[in-house]
Amino acid sequence: MESIIETKDLTISFGGHIAVNQVSVSIPRNLFTSVIGPNGAGKTTFFNLLSGQLNPTVGKVFFKGENITKKSTVERTRLGIGRSFQITNVFPNITVLENVRLAIQSREKVRFQMIRHFTYYKKFTEEALNILNTVLLSKRANALAANLSHGEKRKLEIAMLLALDPELLLLDEPTAGMSLEEVPAILEVIENIKKEGNRTIILIEHKMDMVLGLSDQIIVLYNGELLAQGNPEEIMDNETVQTAYIGGESK
Numbered sequence: 583m584e585s586i587i588e589t590k591d592l593t594i595s596f597g598g599h600i601a602v603n604q605v606s607v608s609i610p611r612n613l614f615t616s617v618i619g620p621n622g623a624g625k626t627t628f629f630n631l632l633s634g635q636l637n638p639t640v641g642k643v644f645f646k647g648e649n650i651t652k653k654s655t656v657e658r659t660r661l662g663i664g665r666s667f668q669i670t671n672v673f674p675n676i677t678v679l680e681n682v683r684l685a686i687q688s689r690e691k692v693r694f695q696m697i698r699h700f701t702y703y704k705k706f707t708e709e710a711l712n713i714l715n716t717v718l719l720s721k722r723a724n725a726l727a728a729n730l731s732h733g734e735k736r737k738l739e740i741a742m743l744l745a746l747d748p749e750l751l752l753l754d755e756p757t758a759g760m761s762l763e764e765v766p767a768i769l770e771v772i773e774n775i776k777k778e779g780n781r782t783i784i785l786i787e788h789k790m791d792m793v794l795g796l797s798d799q800i801i802v803l804y805n806g807e808l809l810a811q812g813n814p815e816e817i818m819d820n821e822t823v824q825t826a827y828i829g830g831e832s833k
């Protein structure tokens with residue numbers, strides 16, 4: 583199966599501590615992959631190495647076959663890798679719809695020419711409304727971003743990410759800090775993106791029921807190392823995983 587992103591011996595150490603240790607994985611295009619592992623296993627660091635926030639001490643990252651190890655975060659975003667927390671430009675004092683439309687506009691780097699402006703405005707507004715539909719924020723399109731609840735803000739962050747039109751979406755614990763009532767909506771948002779079928783999603787998540795329900799394959803990290811990779815059944819049946827992680831994880 584064609585891989586969208588691949589790592590070879592990916593390693594990073596902070597001082598003496600090896601946070602990600604010789605991880606070689608191939609992540610197939612259009613499959614839903616989750617990365618699990620106990621606290622401190624190296625999941626977020628692994629994402630940082632994929633998105634370019636960190637450079638590996640050793641090892642390589644390939645995106646669609648191209649060696650991107652030396653590329654910056656901005657270059658990787660341009661190539662099609664989208665990471666949720668990269669989106670810092672949510673403007674609190676404009677509406678939800680305007681935020682998403684502006685993000686689309688900046689993606690397209692449109693020059694404001696008055697004659698063409700109306701055509702683009704309509705096109706971008708339609709795309710923004712479609713994205714808001716995907717993230718279940720249509721009803722809040724005209725609300726000021728500042729007035730959103732915590733759960734709605736997370737949805738807007740995902741919307742801003744979708745506005746970049748990434749081929750690969752890296753979602754790092756999208757339900758973190760959410761109330762239990764807000765979790766099903768985020769799950770529905772992820773399912774909507776999955777259903778649209780044009781993006782590959784990699785999810786870091788502690789909620790095992792969510793991981794098992796969404797994933798085609800699961801990568802297990804433990805002490806920075808790749809402990810296992812397989813479909814949900816294989817991972818649940820894997821004795822090493824049970825001993826190292828699932829049995830011992832309470833979060």
Ligand SMILES: Nc1ncnc2c1ncn2[C@@H]1O[C@H](COP(=O)(O)OP(=O)(O)OP(=O)(O)O)[C@@H](O)[C@H]1O
Nearest residue numbers: 596599600601619620621622623624625626627628
């Ligand atoms: N910038 C850094 N400097 C020093 N140590 C770091 C740095 N970033 C991460 N670490 C260490 O690397 C290890 C892996 O951290 P990481 O955040 O990747 O784990 P995680 O699996 O995402 O954990 P969690 O589930 O708690 O988010 C931890 O021991 C952490 O303290």
